[in-house]
């Protein structure tokens with residue numbers, strides 16, 4: 001993993017046909033690609049295999065959250081597509097996390113397996129409504145420590161929690177942060193947000209950025225502008 005933040009473009013399109021025009025203008029050296037629930041459900045595993053074949057680092061974001069056996073098998077199936085990273089929900093608990101880890105333990109070139117802590121769309125009030133009375137920051141750290149002790153490679157969190165995670169879980173534990181918004185970009189449903197230069201300055205390993213790129217009039221120009229802003 002390099003010191004500079006890698007950008008993963010979240011391909012949140014309805015189908016493969018809508019995603020290809022942007023992908024065809026991108027190169028594997030420029031960014032990674034995140035395929036989430038919407039696109040995977042419509043475009044399927046062959047689409048993912050094609051991205052891998054073209055040399056892209058693919059983050060398959062299906063956020064598995066189920067009983068340990070099911071998650072183990074789902075992570076294995078995802079890994080067999082040749083993706084670079086897969087994720088599960090940390091709130092599935094220790095045995096589920098260990099099952100996710102074990103799914104890929106003996107694979108050559110295994111993908112990173114990471115766990116979502118508290119969704120970047122959630123606030124303290126949202127957490128309270130699901131029975132969690134601590135702040136998002138405190139809950140994220142608790143789940144990051146659980147994820148680390150279960151032997152996974154890192155977490156999805158907001159950029160606001162990234163420094164505390166490094167302090168609690170050590171270097172080499174990946175921090176993957178969605179909720180990235182350039183100044184002036186629409187916040188949408190995200191709540192714990194940060195700008196790309198601020199997040200990069202924290203040394204965050206992976207920045208996930210979707211709508212500020214995919215919904216721009218010129219997505220490639222928007223990506224380039226964000227990349228320039230990281231080094232300015």
Ligand SMILES: O=C(O)c1cc(=O)[nH]c(=O)n1[C@@H]1O[C@H](COP(=O)(O)O)[C@@H](O)[C@H]1O
Nearest residue numbers: 010036061118119120156178208209210211
């Ligand atoms: O696991 C994720 O990728 C994820 C976790 C999280 O807490 N928040 C979050 O936004 N994401 C994903 O990151 C992407 C963010 O997209 P934008 O909000 O459009 O930049 C979406 O594809 C989400 O599904």
